[in-house]
């Protein structure tokens with residue numbers, strides 16, 4: 114395992130804090146968006162108003178979006194994707210890089226023009242970096258999580274602290 118895969122390129126509080134114009138100016142064309150605790154809380158099927166507005170702004174900025182989730186509840190992701198009018202990849206198999214490569218293929222963009230946004234280092238950041246994409250870590254929306262996710266977060270916190278990690282801008286090497 115390569116520890117630098119655990120390091121997000123950028124870190125913001127929430128998706129609404131992601132600077133879309135900056136991403137676009139850097140040549141990015143697509144966002145691989147995690148769903149649970151990034152776009153909306155677990156068990157919710159209704160993206161908050163702020164998230165819908167942000168997706169609208171992404172569209173205006175000419176950024177494509179693909180929902181990328183490991184969930185097995187495909188009907189739920191499909192309904193969210195339909196609601197937002199974006200494509201999706203469920204049972205994606207994050208953090209395997211094939212998950213993000215597949216999503217990039219769905220949108221027809223090269224990995225270097227794609228940005229991964231998610232709340233889990235061990236899924237979203239690791240997978241995104243492995244796929245050669247820019248990665249942005251957000252704070253999870255709520256703490257009501259599965260036991261495995263909680264355990265992973267403990268490990269993440271431990272490792273991130275050990276690495277003294279915050280942000281490594283512009284470093285796109287995997």
Ligand SMILES: [Mg+2]
Pocket residue numbers: 147148149150151231232233
């Ligand atoms: Mg998540």
